[in-house]
Amino acid sequence: MTRSSGETLRQWLLSDRPQSRRQARLGRAYVIWRQFSGNRLALVGLGIILLLVLMAAFADAIATHNPVQGDLAGARLLPPGSAGYLLGTDDQGRDIFSRLVHGSRLTLMVVVLVAIIAAPVGLVVGTVAGYAGGWLDAVLMRITDIFLAFPKLVLALALVAALGPGIENAILAIAVTSWPPYARIARAETLTFRKSDYIAAVQLMGASSWRIVLRHIMPLCLSSVIxxxxxxxxxxxxxxxxxxFLxxxxxxxxxEWGAMIADGRRFILDQWWVAAMPGFAILIVSLGFNLLGDGLRDALDPKEAGQ
Structure with missing residues (x-):
């Protein structure tokens, strides 16, 4: 693409009078990306998350050893860099690097499934409560307050203890404890849109309440929830x-990274790498999501994007 064609495309994307919905959407996406890419830390966070996704997708090719079976007789608690074990081995002779790589699949599965379950529930509850108002708003928000009254980990522990241990029950328990903040945000956003001229015009056109909530209010709340x-x-x-860990x-x-830390806590003084490596992986991935979230918050802010 030549420089002149690139400038023409840029002018087309940044036009203040788009000729079609496609042009408007592409222009909005371009503005968001330009705002996001100007934040170097956000790009670092995006890089970490992309690395996590690639690691999970190609775990079988990246891992150098079997993640669940080890050499208990000849490779127990080896330090990093010993005999082809990049990050050392645990008390069962299993390669820590291979276990971290395969553990990225579990980590990614947990965050994706929790987001898929919790975010839509919170979005529906918040928008319905904010638009309907009255007794329905009071009931839904009191239910939300009940969930917010308990610390997330304590409530998740109680739910998992009732349902039984396992990754599926853990995902369900975390999702049940994660939706209330999204409901609060969606309700606050809905209250700002409910009396706007835009919604009044849709009401005058005869749209039902559910259509207004689903087609017009939820998309406006989506960026804050994301x-x-x-x-x-x-x-x-x-x-x-x-x-x-528990x-x-x-x-x-x-x-699973938390379980790996639990296995290594007995050797924390002498064989520190058994617990430190999965802990470092949790630190890096958590940092990546925080940096990515900060960048998205700035890029999706309409006041910032317009500058």
């Missing part, structure tokens, strides 16, 4: 790791 979900990913990872999450021999 930012909050991204920022909450670190907390979701830590909660899942906490459940795994033996209520993924069960052995699955290479």
């Amino acid at each position: 930012v909050r979900v991204t920022l909450d990913m670190a907390g979701i990872i830590l909660t899942a790791a906490g459940l795994g 033996g209520l999450g993924a069960q052995p021999p699955l290479p």
Whole structure:
């Protein structure tokens, strides 16, 4: 693409009078990306998350050893860099690097499924409560307040204890404890849009309440919820790791990072790498989601994007 064609495309994307919905959407996406890419830390966070996704997708090719079976006789508690073990081995002779690589699949699965379950529930509850008002708003928000009254980890522990240990029950428990903040954000956004001229015009056209909520209010609240979900990913990872550390999450021999830390806590003084490596992985991934969330928050802010 020549420089002149690039400038023409840029002018077409940044036009203040788009000729079609496609042009308007592409122009909005371009403005968001330009705002996002101007934040170097956000790009670092995006790079970390992309690396996590690639690691999970190609775990079988990246891992150098079997993640669940080790050499108990000849490779137990080897330090990093010994005999082809990049990050050392654990007390079962299993390669820590391979377990971290395969554990990225579990981590990614947890955050994606929790987001898929919790975010839509919170979005529906918040928008319905904010638009309907009255007794329905009061009931839905009091239910939300009940969930917010309990610390996430404590409530998740109670739910997993009732449902039984396992990665599926841990995901469900974390999702149940994660939706209330999204409902609060969606309700606050809905209250600002409910009396706007835009919604009044849709009402005059005869649109039903459900159509207004689903087609017009929810899309306006979506950017705020996406930012909050991204920022909450670190907390979701830590909660899942906490459940795994206590033996209520993924069960052995699955290479879940929290469970790996629990296995290594007995050797923390002499064989520090057994617990430190999965802890460092949790730190890096959590940092990546926080940096990505900060960048999305700035890029999706309409006041910032217009500058």
